[in-house]
Amino acid sequence: MNRKTLLIYYPLFFLFLLTTSCSSTKKIKYFQDIPDSGDLKTIAKGEYAEPKILVDDILTINIQTIDPQSSGPVSTGNITSSNATALGAAALFSNVGASSSSGYLVDKEGTVNISIIGKVKLAGLTTFEATQVIQAAVNKYYKDATVNVRFANFKINVTGEVLRPGTYTMPNEKVTILDALALAGDLTIFGKRENVLLIRDNPDGTRTPYRINLKNSNIMSAPYFYLRQNDFIYVEARKAKSDATDAAQTKYISIAGTILSLIIVFATRR
Numbered sequence: 001m002n003r004k005t006l007l008i009y010y011p012l013f014f015l016f017l018l019t020t021s022c023s024s025t026k027k028i029k030y031f032q033d034i035p036d037s038g039d040l041k042t043i044a045k046g047e048y049a050e051p052k053i054l055v056d057d058i059l060t061i062n063i064q065t066i067d068p069q070s071s072g073p074v075s076t077g078n079i080t081s082s083n084a085t086a087l088g089a090a091a092l093f094s095n096v097g098a099s100s101s102s103g104y105l106v107d108k109e110g111t112v113n114i115s116i117i118g119k120v121k122l123a124g125l126t127t128f129e130a131t132q133v134i135q136a137a138v139n140k141y142y143k144d145a146t147v148n149v150r151f152a153n154f155k156i157n158v159t160g161e162v163l164r165p166g167t168y169t170m171p172n173e174k175v176t177i178l179d180a181l182a183l184a185g186d187l188t189i190f191g192k193r194e195n196v197l198l199i200r201d202n203p204d205g206t207r208t209p210y211r212i213n214l215k216n217s218n219i220m221s222a223p224y225f226y227l228r229q230n231d232f233i234y235v236e237a238r239k240a241k242s243d244a245t246d247a248a249q250t251k252y253i254s255i256a257g258t259i260l261s262l263i264i265v266f267a268t269r270r
Contacts, residue, residue: 027238028189031217044221050126051151051173051228054203055110058103058153059122059130063138064146103152116141124203127151127173156227158184160235161191175227177212177219181235187214191235198224199232 034041053059104112110123117137122130127149135147154173159165163185170179177198187193196212210224219225 028193030193030214032215034217043217046221046225047223048174048226050128053106053122053125053130055106055108055123057106057151059112060103060150060152061114061134062148065142066144151229154229156180157232161188161237162235163188176225177227180227180233187235190237192238195236197234200228201230
């Protein structure tokens, strides 16, 4: 094979490898329906529904009065729960990694037993509604008291092809699936972006599965975009063979580029 033939075929071979490697980018890019430039699309607002308090939830109930010592026993709680989180959580959730938190366990009857006040039924309420119910009860015993109710165990489980799989306890209730995946270190190169599985517990004990396509921005308008406590996220792996092929393509492109450069330099000097 002479020099002219080499100069013709090697660039074509390099271009072929470069073209076939484009599939790798398509497999890992999020929100592919959003254009890179020009007129940006408008994404419909997702509906956020405040999570309801469920049986076995743990609540932080903080009651402040003019005399802090008198309300101290009420705010302490009746259990201590461990927060299981992975290392390296994002700064947005800087207090996620607390080792433990005290709170009130919602029993099988859907009630919490608060010192002095007694049993209060909270299951089925939002934390805002629970605050109002407890406030009404507290007003019978304390003057000018302030009540705050939060989830102490708003847990999200993330597993599969993510960098840091684990159980994450969130410091607030308004958490999206993107927040959860970011906490878990994002999907690995092997994770299927178009087929993420979310399993959600229902109040009646049943579970609802959702299939999520991270390549499409419409997920931001979907009912599963905002997570609920105990949501389970599983990222499926792509086929190992195709992953290995993608890695090999990158290697071959690098080698082919080097060879092509050497051939051109060689040919032009003779």
